[in-house]
Amino acid sequence: MMLKNSLVLLFIFLCFVSCDKNRVFDEYKSVGNSWHKDSVVTFELPELQKDKTYNLFLNVRDNDDYPFNNLFLIVSLEQPNKKIKVDTLEYVMTNPDGTLLGEGFSDIKENKLFYKANEKFDQKGVYKIHIKQAVRQTGKIEGVEQLKGITDVGFRIESKE
Numbered sequence: 001m002m003l004k005n006s007l008v009l010l011f012i013f014l015c016f017v018s019c020d021k022n023r024v025f026d027e028y029k030s031v032g033n034s035w036h037k038d039s040v041v042t043f044e045l046p047e048l049q050k051d052k053t054y055n056l057f058l059n060v061r062d063n064d065d066y067p068f069n070n071l072f073l074i075v076s077l078e079q080p081n082k083k084i085k086v087d088t089l090e091y092v093m094t095n096p097d098g099t100l101l102g103e104g105f106s107d108i109k110e111n112k113l114f115y116k117a118n119e120k121f122d123q124k125g126v127y128k129i130h131i132k133q134a135v136r137q138t139g140k141i142e143g144v145e146q147l148k149g150i151t152d153v154g155f156r157i158e159s160k161e
Contacts, residue, residue, distance in 0.1 A: 024048065028059060028154035034146040035133050041153040043129045048121040052159055056115040058131065059154030062093065062100060064107040066149025069094045072134040075115065080125025088134065089115070108151065118160065129155050 020026075029041050048054065058073065071093050077085045091113050094100055102109030121127055131153055135144045 022158040022160075023156065024054065024159050025157040026059075026154065028061070028152045030152050031150055033065075033151070034148045035150045035153070037133060037143040037145055037147070039132070041131045043131075043155045045121075045127040045129065045155075045157070047124075048127075048157070050120070050122045050124075052161060053118045053120055055117050055158045055160060056119055057156040057158070058089075058091075058113040058115050059152075059156055060091075060093075060102075060111045060113060060150060061152040061154075062102070062109055062111070062149045063151060064100065064149070066093060066100065068135060069098075070135075071150075072136070074132045074134045076130040078128040078130065080123045080127065087115075089113075112156065131155070 071091045073089045100109045102111040
């Protein structure tokens with residue numbers, strides 16, 4: 001009887017936690033054990049309603065192999081008319097003591113990184129997001145060839161309503 005009650009409570013908890021009414025799009029792509037500097041992660045977005053506004057997020061899964069405090073990304077939003085908006089972004093990935101920020105119970109942490117607020121998708125057609133890492137070591141011009149510690153890169157869209 002105790003096991004049956006525990007399973008029912010677990011099921012209710014999972015249903016409650018999995019309900020995410022604001023999520024419109026949420027997808028991850030693996031980059032393996034390291035993210036090559038020339039590798040671009042691309043997401044094709046679903047058709048979104050013109051009259052709604054959305055918040056956009058980058059999701060990154062990293063582990064204890066990540067050797068830096070910050071993460072630099074180049075994110076391109078490709079519109080249906082082929083115009084591209086490019087942003088260079090910097091995110092803090094560790095606490096001052098070097099421990100990873102993010103959610104997770106193991107050495108793998110998940111980070112939901114803010115990208116854009118109140119974004120409208122008012123053109124009909126396919127929008128794409130292109131994400132590339134742009135991490136460099138201090139004092140060096142060349143980017144880090146293989147960025148260790150990043151395992152997955154994701155993109156999330158949330159409705160503001």
